[in-house]
Amino acid sequence: MKIIVIGCTHAGTAAVTQMALLYPDAEITVYERNDTVSFLSCGIALHVGGVVKDVDELFYATPAQLAELGVATRMRHDVLAVDTAAKTVRVRNLNTGDTLTDTYDKLVVTTGSWPIIPNLPGIELDNVQLCKNYSHAKAIVAKAERANRVTVVGAGYIGIELVEAFEQMGKQVTLIDNADRVLFKYLDPAFTERVEAELAERGVKLALDRTVTGFQGENGRVASVVTTDGSYETDLVILCIGFRPNTELLKGQVDMLPNGAIMTDEYMRTSNPDVFAAGDSCAVYYNPLQTHAYIPLATNAVRMGTLVARNLLVPTVQYMGTQGTSGIRLYDLNIASTGLTEQAALDAGIHVKTVTIEEEDRPGFMPHVEKVLLKIVYDETTGRLIGAQVLSKADLTQSINTLSVCIQNGMTVEQLGFVDFFFQPHFNKPWNVLNRAALQAM
Known part of the structure; x- marks a missing residue:
């Protein structure tokens, strides 16, 4: 064969x-x-931020x-x-x-x-950079050394991670997106408001709800990004638009x-x-x-x-599909989501209900507790779970993996309300936060 x-x-x-x-x-x-295989592009921001010192470590x-x-x-x-x-x-x-x-x-x-490359005036200017492969990673790091002002176009996961990395390097960072919220594909407003507040507090300039229409340059190098609502001076542009x-x-x-x-x-x-x-x-x-x-x-x-x-030879193991489960760490916020946001469900014509809870992750008698924000999205008629989001300084992102399994198996909020989860004060409460959200939905 x-x-x-x-x-x-x-x-x-x-x-x-x-x-x-x-x-x-x-x-x-x-x-x-290419001359390489298995490059983990999700690690480019870690390399830019200095967490991964050697870009060659991003190969497995x-x-x-x-x-x-x-x-x-x-x-x-x-x-x-x-x-x-x-x-x-x-x-x-x-x-x-x-x-x-x-x-x-x-x-x-x-x-x-391959990254989407818009056909815009000035796209060919030096320092307008893509972010996908090994050569891009090396180029971004090299160009960033000579740049004080960095503009990231695209407020998805890659864009947000790069913004954090550049801000921690001491750069003046602008984030541009044509949506009116960051991470809108993954999170609903209650969550993106927290993310935007964190970025703004760190000095990141958010230029949302506007579209890039071109780039202007000096001596062949990008000098500003032109949008439908103003221009932004810059030394380096990273395109992360999908x-x-x-x-x-x-x-x-x-x-x-x-x-x-x-x-x-x-x-x-x-x-x-x-x-x-x-x-x-x-x-x-x-x-x-x-x-x-x-x-x-x-x-x-x-x-x-x-x-x-x-x-390859005989149909043996079936693909079970996906929920698009993903996560991100932004500064000290641990964020993850699975399935549909409320807005995405409504856009798809699904009648949904939601529950959003915010509570402490552990019993109040513990010496250290953190707030956790959790939202579940479910079908109004059947109660079938179709989406969830979590945000906390405590790392509760594995709860989204659990909910991914629930969505994959077609579980309802009623079933989730009484799933057996362990209790131990170091980790959680007698009623797990997932149980609590489902019980509130009921």
């Missing part, structure tokens, strides 16, 4: 390592246009390690075309310029995503969402039975809405890549 894998970041690395173990007699070839696998597994690792090889009818790929060696045509029995497409799937190779050959995300079944098979796909190039089954959606997360990617290997 001849297997070709296109792209080798999270999903590709997971698929390759598992396939090498499960199919030792297979001929596995990886084509990767190397081409040499894959080669030791018997995998033919073709680094700096760019796949130019795929013909699923002929089962061929056309590839260019970026070092030599030579092209070759290879054949496969099974094709695994883990081509990932990602798009890298799927042009399969356009018109397999089923996709309108944005180009590849559709797969529960066994990671595309509409072509010999073509599998995983990671940021794919749509995922989103359990809260019970439909496919584009949610590029490393956690989704490694699960999907592993499932590709398990199901």
